Amino acid sequence: MTIIEARGLTKIYKTKTGAVHALDGLDLSVPRGTVKSLLGPNGAGKTTAVKVLTTLIKPDRGTAHIDGIDVAAAPKEVRRIIGVAGQYAAVDENLTGFENLEMVGRLYHLGAKTARRRAQELIDQFELTEAGNRPVKGFSGGMRRRIDLAGALVINPKILFLDEPTTGLDPRSRLALWGVIKNLVAEGTTLLLTTQYLEEADQLSDDIAVIDGGRVIAEGTADELKAQIGGHRVVVTLVDEADAGTAVGILARHGEGEAQVSGDGRVVEVPVTDGPRALQYVLADLGEAKIQLHDAGMRRPTLDDVFLKLTGRKAESDDDDDGGAGTGTGSQRVKTELENAK
Amino acid sequence: MTTLTQPDSTSALASTGSSLGQFVSDGWIATRRNLVKIKRVPEILVFTILQPIMFVLLFSQVYGGAMAIDNYTLFLMAGIFAQTVIFGSTFSGAAMAQDLKDGIIDRFRTLPMSPAAVLVGRTNGDLAINSISMLIMMATGWAVGWRVTTSFWGFLGGVAMLLLFSYSFSWVMALLGMSVRSPEIINNASFMILFPLTFISNAFVPIHTMPDILRVIAEWNPVSALVASARQLFGNTYAEFPEPTAWTLQHPFVTVFIGIAVMLLVFVPLAIRKFESISSR
Numbered sequence: 001m002t003i004i005e006a007r008g009l010t011k012i013y014k015t016k017t018g019a020v021h022a023l024d025g026l027d028l029s030v031p032r033g034t035v036k037s038l039l040g041p042n043g044a045g046k047t048t049a050v051k052v053l054t055t056l057i058k059p060d061r062g063t064a065h066i067d068g069i070d071v072a073a074a075p076k077e078v079r080r081i082i083g084v085a086g087q088y089a090a091v092d093e094n095l096t097g098f099e100n101l102e103m104v105g106r107l108y109h110l111g112a113k114t115a116r117r118r119a120q121e122l123i124d125q126f127e128l129t130e131a132g133n134r135p136v137k138g139f140s141g142g143m144r145r146r147i148d149l150a151g152a153l154v155i156n157p158k159i160l161f162l163d164e165p166t167t168g169l170d171p172r173s174r175l176a177l178w179g180v181i182k183n184l185v186a187e188g189t190t191l192l193l194t195t196q197y198l199e200e201a202d203q204l205s206d207d208i209a210v211i212d213g214g215r216v217i218a219e220g221t222a223d224e225l226k227a228q229i230g231g232h233r234v235v236v237t238l239v240d241e242a243d244a245g246t247a248v249g250i251l252a253r254h255g256e257g258e259a260q261v262s263g264d265g266r267v268v269e270v271p272v273t274d275g276p277r278a279l280q281y282v283l284a285d286l287g288e289a290k291i292q293l294h295d296a297g298m299r300r301p302t303l304d305d306v307f308l309k310l311t312g313r314k315a316e317s318d319d320d321d322d323g324g325a326g327t328g329t330g331s332q333r334v335k336t337e338l339e340n341a342k
Numbered sequence: 343m344t345t346l347t348q349p350d351s352t353s354a355l356a357s358t359g360s361s362l363g364q365f366v367s368d369g370w371i372a373t374r375r376n377l378v379k380i381k382r383v384p385e386i387l388v389f390t391i392l393q394p395i396m397f398v399l400l401f402s403q404v405y406g407g408a409m410a411i412d413n414y415t416l417f418l419m420a421g422i423f424a425q426t427v428i429f430g431s432t433f434s435g436a437a438m439a440q441d442l443k444d445g446i447i448d449r450f451r452t453l454p455m456s457p458a459a460v461l462v463g464r465t466n467g468d469l470a471i472n473s474i475s476m477l478i479m480m481a482t483g484w485a486v487g488w489r490v491t492t493s494f495w496g497f498l499g500g501v502a503m504l505l506l507f508s509y510s511f512s513w514v515m516a517l518l519g520m521s522v523r524s525p526e527i528i529n530n531a532s533f534m535i536l537f538p539l540t541f542i543s544n545a546f547v548p549i550h551t552m553p554d555i556l557r558v559i560a561e562w563n564p565v566s567a568l569v570a571s572a573r574q575l576f577g578n579t580y581a582e583f584p585e586p587t588a589w590t591l592q593h594p595f596v597t598v599f600i601g602i603a604v605m606l607l608v609f610v611p612l613a614i615r616k617f618e619s620i621s622s623r
Contacts, residue, residue: 051448051621054452055451055452056448056451056452056621057619057621058619076454079452079453079454080454082452084448084449084452086445086448086449086622087445087622088444088445088448088622089445090444090445090446090448090449091446092375092379092446093444094375094378094379094382094383095375095378099378103371103375104449104453106367106371107368107371107450107453107454107455107459108453108454109364109367109454109455135382148449151449
């Protein structure tokens with residue numbers, strides 16, 4: 001049964017350079033008790049989608065229902081049943097961890113006693129004892145995130161929204177947070193999560209919606225998305241990047257579609273149908289062309305490949321901050337890709 | 343960070359109460375947050391306590407002797423009160439902008455609380471700051487010769503009017519803070535606007551000594567009406583000054599209350615409406 005449902009959400013922001021379609025007809029449906037990831041680069045519309053669903057902004061067009069309640073018509077009813085942790089750790093720096101959580105509980109109208117009990121429970125569960133009795137100011141980003149996430153859980157919400165919950169966290173804190181999220185989901189919470197990290201979407205969610213240009217451009221389980229773009233890839237790492245042109249030609253001859261050059265210009269790869277055989281041919285031809293290799297092999301497609309295929313751009317990741325500086329030209333490219341896929 | 347207790351059901355946790363009761367409770371919780379902030383942020387305490395002492399002493403002792411007014415301290419105090427509480431109201435502007443930037447407003451707006459409560463709490467915070475400042479200034483002023491020559495009720499009325507005026511102005515600043523979205527701009531703009539606004543008035547010098555253009559501005563400046571009303575209520579008036587010619591200063595109380603009414607009736611609804619649509623970027 002669907003608990004989060006959005007139809008044709010559109011949000012247009014007017015800027016100096018013209019109108020920006022932050023959302024452009026976004027459809028979304030999340031079954032009760034499941035985890036859905038909205039996956040996309042910066043500016044794809046993930047945060048705007050979450051803000052519409054959590055009553056923070058009104059869409060220009062389209063409708064959204066949370067547990068059957070119309071978000072635009074009855075925001076207060078929606079707010080009673082959701083928990084939200086936004087992109088920034090929304091904690092009051094001058095309050096202690098405990099005071100922050102107690103305040104949130106009181107504003108959910110839990111009553112003073114219940115709010116205090118619940119705040120203490122969360123302090124214990126999230127190992128926030130250190131931050132419990134001192135003002136949040138001066139605590140690390142990871143600690144603030146945990147207080148913020150605990151704030152989203154004060155009422156044990158039926159539906160939880162987390163907007164890039166692990167952005168800016170160190171790997172250890174990220175793993176810990178994933179643990180918390182997995183526990184919640186095991187207890188039946190419905191979760192809508194946004195992320196730029198493909199691994200995170202893969203790890204945490206039942207279902208992924210890939211978002212670009214304010215709409216969903218692909219949807220399915222991680223495996224389904226990977227299946228959409230076929231089998232193995234052959235990857236070779238060149239000793240000399242001057243050989244890249246020749247190598248691209250050879251890989252393209254034995255592969256399906258374009259060969260891509262990445263890394264520092266020395267890594268060339270191509271999707272193939274029969275992995276091992278293609279690899280043999282590629283190596284033979286490269287050897288004949290006297291091209292020296294550091295490395296060669298096959299790999300299964302990752303969600304990065306899905307993203308590249310769908311949007312023509314690389315998805316952002318931890319160690320790759322060149323952002324939207326990809327090769328594609330946005331939605332035009334996506335359309336052709338999708339048409340080709342049919 | 344591992345085990346989580348089985349959730350109670352949401353409906354069992356959340357209590358329902360009357361909407362007025364919830365509004366009062368939400369408003370108090372939001373107020374308490376700002377009171378804690380006064381206690382824990384040293385800059386606010388400096389502004390609230392040390393700056394008023396400094397201003398009263400500097401103006402009364404440094405300028406007092408050079409002013410062609412008998413007992414300048416009596417003249418000065420209503421002006422210092424007005425200037426300090428008006429500046430105190432700018433906290434709401436900077437704080438709303440900061441909360442918006444930090445995403446705390448987003449947190450509040452996803453909670454089933456009264457939308458006006460955050461603003462009520464914030465403006466109450468200014469009221470607390472201004473009340474403390476008023477006490478400090480009155481004590482300091484008394485020490486250097488300031489006296490109320492009317493009655494207890496005149497004194498109380500003057501203090502209440504100054505606080506009510508600044509409270510209303512906090513709502514104006516709160517709306518500005520949410521619109522401008524930058525605490526730094528709000529702080530700088532406040533100084534750029536409020537310094538002339540409070541100095542081109544009768545707060546520190548008698549208006550009839552000013553050149554014509556400034557005099558007209560000062561006569562129509564609501565700060566002048568506020569200071570004039572406070573002087574009357576405290577009995578700090580000077581028979582030797584010429585009668586005011588501008589309507590605003592002939593009827594300072596009416597002018598002040600029109601100002602307060604406009605600020606409350608226009609800016610309270612505007613600020614609440616703004617709050618219901620803002621979100622961090």
